[in-house]
Structures are given as structure tokens and as C-alpha cells.
Amino acid sequence: MTQAKAKKIAVLIPTFILAILLIQENYNWIFGIFIGTAIALSSCELIQKAVSNSFVRKANWRGKAFLIGYFFRFLFFAGLIYVAILYFKVSVVAVTVSFTAVQLLYPFYLVQSLEKQNQHV
Numbered sequence: 001m002t003q004a005k006a007k008k009i010a011v012l013i014p015t016f017i018l019a020i021l022l023i024q025e026n027y028n029w030i031f032g033i034f035i036g037t038a039i040a041l042s043s044c045e046l047i048q049k050a051v052s053n054s055f056v057r058k059a060n061w062r063g064k065a066f067l068i069g070y071f072f073r074f075l076f077f078a079g080l081i082y083v084a085i086l087y088f089k090v091s092v093v094a095v096t097v098s099f100t101a102v103q104l105l106y107p108f109y110l111v112q113s114l115e116k117q118n119q120h121v
Helices: 003-023 027-054 061-086 092-116
Strands: none
Touching: 003 027, 003 092, 027 061, 027 092, 061 092
16 A cells, blocks of 8 residues: 555545534534544654654753653643543543544554655664
């Protein structure tokens, strides 16, 4: 499977699911999918930054700022999930499914993009 084909599938399937949910006016599932996806992408971004920073020695304020930012981002998303589930009745299953799907697909995308750039670690 090529990278372009994987991107199309990764965009078309969730778009189709969200369109069906929008027609059904199932907003708690729609927001659950959005929240789960946002958390997963943020987590993947942090992992990618941590791996890229591990190859460069940094003993300045950037390392500390990264750790502080990671902690506050974790608290922000934990608070977001808490408020979304308790007050807005967002579907926990939708959050879990979207989070898991992104976490499983992101490594394949990352490996393909590194192979395309000929960056082998």
C-alpha cells in the first residue's frame, strides 16, 4: 500500500463515519471521535519529539520546557476528557475507538514517511 493510498483511506473512512453520525444527529459520538483523535495525535507528536530529541544532547532550558509542557498537556487532556464525559455525555467508546485507531495507524505513517525521505536511524 502506497503512502498516498493510506492517506486517502485514513481520511475517507472517518469522514464517512462522521457523515453518518451527523445525519443521525449522534453528537456525543462525533465529539467523542474528535476528542479521541486529538488526544492520540497529540500523544504521537510528543512521542515523535521525544525520540528526535533523544538523539541530540540538550542540557539547556528546552529539555525542562519540554517536560513541563508534556505534564501540562497531559493535565489539559485529562481535564478535557473528564469534562467531556461527565458534563457533555461524550461516548467513552467513541473516544477509545478513535484513540486506538490513530495510535495503531500512526506508526505505519511515520515509517513510510521516513522511508520516503531516506532517513534511516
